[in-house]
Amino acid sequence: MDPDELEFLGEKSKIMIIPTFNKENIHLISGDLGPFRASLPSQVPLWVATLLKKQKRCKIIPPDWMNVEYLEALKEQEKQTSGFTRMPSDHYMVEAKLLLDCAPDDIPNADEVKVIIKDIWDMRMSKIRSSVTKLVKNSDFYAAVDNLTIMEINSVRPILPHALDNLFRMKHIEQPKPSQNSNVSSFLMSKRASTSFQLSNNEDY
Amino acid sequence: MDLDDTNLEDLNDSNDSEDYVHITPAEVLELMEETWVNEKFAPEILPNKTEVVDIILEQIKSMEVNIKNLSNDDFTKNIYQLEVDKLRFMVTSYLRTRLEKIESYVVHILKEEEKRVEKGESKYLSEQEYKFAQDYSRSMDRYFNKIMNFCPNLTSDTWSSKVIEPNNNSFVFMKSKKTIEGLPIDITNADSDLVDIKSGSRVIICYSSIEELVKNGDVNLI
Known part of the structure; x- marks a missing residue:
């Protein structure tokens, strides 16, 4: 803000x-x-x-x-x-x-x-x-x-929430998840800090 | 300034479940401010608050008529004008934030809305926003169809299969309005730690844990 x-x-x-x-x-x-x-x-x-x-x-x-x-x-x-x-x-x-x-x-x-x-x-x-x-x-x-x-x-x-977003994501990558979401990637648009790249399991892009 | 009673009653009717007994313009402003800040910080689009926006716009309109009737010598005219400008800023900022989200996540939002309609829940977008979202997604479709001609290997649905979603696991600051007990810190993890949050306290937490609480108004984002 x-x-x-x-x-x-x-x-x-x-x-x-x-x-x-x-x-x-x-x-x-x-x-x-x-x-x-x-x-x-x-x-x-x-x-x-x-x-x-x-x-x-x-x-x-x-x-x-x-x-x-x-x-x-x-x-x-x-x-x-x-x-x-x-x-x-x-x-x-x-x-x-x-x-x-x-x-x-x-x-x-x-x-x-x-x-x-x-x-x-x-x-x-x-x-x-x-x-x-x-x-x-x-x-x-x-x-x-x-x-x-x-x-x-x-x-x-936005630095702290953004850092935590990334830590949170890393923590969840460590535990292998069911692959239901594997072909969905989501991208960060614009400057909004609350969204970000979600890493997907298959690297098809 | 007369309060617009008819409009206030509309609000009461549409929110029967929430026990709005009587609401003053000042309280509507308070509500608008909360709605604005929540929308600003929530990663996803929140249920629309068209009733609140309409009341504020109504108030602005009637205030503007009154301002016109004031003589230019009256120094209080400035004060009235400034208040109207402030309110207008807040409302436009709110609506723009929503439009930005719609533009970013249009495919995702339309899909979610469809699901909501199927389940018989009310839509998050207002009438006009919904129309905008549909128009926007159609023009995106048209645009990509055109542009994909230049890339023979890609089909036109390549782009729409990569859906842009808001990251609901992002972190937000919030202020609680009531005491909340046993809130999981990490909702995706079944045995995550639970926390109790006292009324009035402020915390930074994962949005997905408090998503419902934001929507029903128990906590405010700050």
């Missing part, structure tokens, strides 16, 4: 804004927003918040976790444990990127926040890489990825 599409999925999480305008309800298909009263906090989806912010019609209240103390603690915890820490939000990278891009003035110590989030990300990515190596080496065909966020899962795609 493209990072753009992940952003699309992450954009609907809710965030508090302080509008600088008065407006009755906005009736979106995904639900009603508002009513908006200038300087009274109101909850909107992230994509509405970024749009309004770009038009300079609101101030954004950063999510609870987007502050230096919380993130420092999180970073420390990530460093201490060998597993993955639960992240405050499933789309923390998307949220951080969007908010830090469009509203650095609303987030206290935005630069520092950015650095810590990047540090956490890097730490988690290196853990992911080593667990992927372990998984492939053991050729396990099952792994729990409970505390990984969608963006992190996406970062090992």
Whole structure:
């Protein structure tokens, strides 16, 4: 999946804004927003918040976790444990990127926040890489990825699933199978990673 | 914005077995998003969700009429427009993913559909998709018949005897909506290890093990 599409999925999480305008309800298909009263906090989806912010019609209240103390603690915890820490939000990278891009003035110590989030990300990515190596080496065909966020899962795609596909296939080739499928070969079309060459037993192509 | 009640009722009727009592547009969106992501990651084509797509398209249409009636001075027009654009993106991406799969696996899909009809099950493709698949396979036939004239050793059915199939044993990430017990890791192997998956947990697993669970909505691909 493209990072753009992940952003699309992450954009609907809710965030508090302080509008600088008065407006009755906005009736979106995904639900009603508002009513908006200038300087009274109101909850909107992230994509509405970024749009309004770009038009300079609101101030954004950063999510609870987007502050230096919380993130420092999180970073420390990530460093201490060998597993993955639960992240405050499933789309923390998307949220951080969007908010830090469009509203650095609303987030206290935005630069520092950015650095810590990047540090956490890097730490988690290196853990992911080593667990992927372990998984492939053991050729396990099952792994729990409970505390990984969608963006992190996406970062090992398509290489990890594809590697496992191939391992799985090799394992099944080892055990001789009844030859019912032997004259059927299936080819990988296009860039879709989930499909691939299925080796057939008779090499007639 | 008025909800399109008639359409929502249609959905309820067509899904009697699934106890849809009442469904709001927001819930339909949620459903559409799940359907989209599932379709994106599943190796094979999934049963169609025409009801959901139709409701969304209906909503987009009525929203567009409303947007036209808004004055250009109203800054909320942008917000409405953006939401419509987002929805349209999701629906087109979903439909395109399905068309891509149909183009890749046309022979296999049509065969499976035939089997389903014989067994009296409902088709996976929607009406229009089915028509597209048939047209596509016919043009492929015509094309290969023509091109095979240049290769005297090959007959025109050479290509159709090599059926391209999706690899259902490919690996996918999934998130479970309920607790699942005793799921075999390798469904092709009778004495494979079993795992229990807690509700809400995420795993990477072979698609063939969870194929049914994806189709009945107990797990989502991510």
